[in-house]
Amino acid sequence: xxxxxxxxxxxxxxxxxxIKDIYIYQPDSIMFDLxxxxxxxxxxxxxxxxxxxxxxxxxxxxxxxxxxxxLDTEFGLADxxxxxxxxxxxxxxxxxxxxxxxxxxxxxIARIELENNIPVGKTKMFAAIESAKxxxxxxxxxxxxxxxxxxxxxxxxxxxxxxxxxxxxxxxxLFARGQILNAARAANISAIDTIYSDIENEEGxxxxxxxxxQLGFDGKSIxxxxxxDIVHExxxxxxxxxxxxxxxxxxxxxxxxxxxxxxxxxxxxxxxPIVERAERVLQLAGINDMEQSDGR
Numbered sequence: 001x002x003x004x005x006x007x008x009x010x011x012x013x014x015x016x017x018x019i020k021d022i023y024i025y026q027p028d029s030i031m032f033d034l035x036x037x038x039x040x041x042x043x044x045x046x047x048x049x050x051x052x053x054x055x056x057x058x059x060x061x062x063x064x065x066x067x068x069x070x071l072d073t074e075f076g077l078a079d080x081x082x083x084x085x086x087x088x089x090x091x092x093x094x095x096x097x098x099x100x101x102x103x104x105x106x107x108x109i110a111r112i113e114l115e116n117n118i119p120v121g122k123t124k125m126f127a128a129i130e131s132a133k134x135x136x137x138x139x140x141x142x143x144x145x146x147x148x149x150x151x152x153x154x155x156x157x158x159x160x161x162x163x164x165x166x167x168x169x170x171x172x173x174l175f176a177r178g179q180i181l182n183a184a185r186a187a188n189i190s191a192i193d194t195i196y197s198d199i200e201n202e203e204g205x206x207x208x209x210x211x212x213x214q215l216g217f218d219g220k221s222i223x224x225x226x227x228x229d230i231v232h233e234x235x236x237x238x239x240x241x242x243x244x245x246x247x248x249x250x251x252x253x254x255x256x257x258x259x260x261x262x263x264x265x266x267x268x269x270x271x272x273p274i275v276e277r278a279e280r281v282l283q284l285a286g287i288n289d290m291e292q293s294d295g296r
Contacts (some may be wrong), residue, residue: 003191004283006219006235007228008065012037013046019053028062034079037071043075044286046285047082054086064128067092071104071155080105084112084123090149095157096127097134099144106145113234121147126192131161135176150190152258158198165170168204170211181216195276200226202230209234217248237281245278246287 002100009027011018013034022030034043066088068079083091093105096117106125112274113120125147127133135158153176159165162171172210177193184191193212196205209231220231239244251265252275265271 002190002283003063003116003149004219005063005192006284007231008152008192008219009068009225009228010037010195010221010223013066014038015239019049020057022225023057023062025064025228027222027225027228029065029090029221030044030059031065031067031092031221033067034075034083035067035277041103043069044062044078047075047079050094051082051086054088063090064088065090065092067094069130070095071101071108077108077133080108080112081234084109085116085204087118088123090124092126092128092152093194094128094154095134096132096141096151098137099140102127102141102144102148106147109147113214115164123147124149127151129176130152130157132158134158138179139186142187142189148187148189150192150218151180151184152192153177153194155194158194159212161247170208176178177212177215177217184218185216190218190261191216193217195221195223196227199226205260206230206234240282241286242287245281245285248274248278249282 005028007027008029008031009022009220011022011030011032013032019032028220032053034046036052038046043124049226054064054066064080066083068091069075069085070093071077080091091105091109096102109123109125110120112118113123125145126149127141129141129151130258133264134141137153142148153173155166155176159172162172166172169236180190196208200202205227210223212220212232221229222228226235247265248270251263251270
């Protein structure tokens with residue numbers, strides 16, 4: 001089953017206390033940032049801190065992601081040489097505009113894995129799309145590598161590129177969100193929405209999370225631990241949804257036992273889309289098929 005990525009929490013790579021203890025907040029993914037949140041003078045020290053943390057801290061199974069600097073900067077290659085050896089789950093490439101951006105970074109990652117006896121392909125990739133060009137190339141980016149597990153919208157740079165700014169309604173992001181979401185779905189990878197930077201506006205944050213959930217996004221990049229519970233609450237299925245999903249899975253299992261090619265529930269046929277939605281509901285509820293079939 002695909003990994004849950006409802007929340008991807010940014011952690012500045014120059015903050016030792018946050019790096020060490022951030023897992024206590026239980027986001028789905030922790031993203032250590034070496035790029036925009038780090039000043040030029042702190043790039044080297046942040047890289048070292050993150051590498052040491054990945055090597056020595058137990059993040060209790062939470063997915064670890066590192067946003068490196070782009071390869072068009074003087075820091076990108078140094079980031080990869082240091083971080084890949086520390087074996088994070090995912091490397092996040094910023095400001096991705098073409099499939100070639102992915103291919104270039106993938107080749108370097110593969111070389112570093114090979115040189116350090118890391119299974120080639122172990123390090124996954126995530127692409128942040130932050131420009132009009134990147135949005136228009138979203139599908140080619142999403143399908144550019146088997147390492148790629150997701151694409152994300154980076155709205156701050158994107159709206160600047162569009163020569164506008166962010167609004168509470170988010171109308172300026174409609175096209176980008178649709179393009180990125182459909183590209184991710186076509187490639188069968190995760191789609192993650194952009195940050196909501198007004199930490200004190202909980203009502204506005206809730207509205208935006210409800211909006212992107214309805215669109216179909218898997219989750220949201222977040223910048224404060226206080227946002228985690230809100231996202232997880234909004235993404236949590238309602239009791240009636242869980243009950244129906246359990247019934248759907250039970251009907252499938254019963255049909256399999258009876259070697260029946262026809263699956264129905266309450267007189268209605270159950271087809272593949274209904275099954276997929278039921279499986280997604282149970283995943284969001286923290287219930288897997290084995291648990292429910294065993295009656296646990």
